[in-house]
Amino acid sequence: MDVFNRENYVKADLTRGKIMIGSFFIAAFLGVLSGLLPLGMSAIGFLLLIVVLFSGIFLVRRANYDIKKSSDYLIVFFITLFAFLGFWIISLNIP
Numbered sequence: 001m002d003v004f005n006r007e008n009y010v011k012a013d014l015t016r017g018k019i020m021i022g023s024f025f026i027a028a029f030l031g032v033l034s035g036l037l038p039l040g041m042s043a044i045g046f047l048l049l050i051v052v053l054f055s056g057i058f059l060v061r062r063a064n065y066d067i068k069k070s071s072d073y074l075i076v077f078f079i080t081l082f083a084f085l086g087f088w089i090i091s092l093n094i095p
Contacts, residue, residue, distance in 0.1 A: 015063050016072060023056035023076050027083035034084075035091025049084055056080035 034045035
């Protein structure tokens with residue numbers, strides 16, 4: 001039976017948190033950038049969305065921690081998707 005290793009768990013949890021924060025900021029930046037593009041360039045905005053989603057998954061793949069869950073990919077996917085869409089909508093409708 002495996003013994004719980006607190007040090008590995010904390011290291012994995014911190015790495016997981018850094019990945020999620022990093023993917024949020026990447027998605028926020030590219031969402032604002034996509035929203036500020038002229039209307040004729042909507043295809044570039046869609047391509048930026050695809051880049052954002054793959055960058056989040058790439059960050060999880062490149063992370064080096066022992067306790068990697070399959071739900072990490074799903075969480076990062078939805079964080080990047082909703083952050084991108086949220087900042088894209090805000091930048092389209094600037095108050």
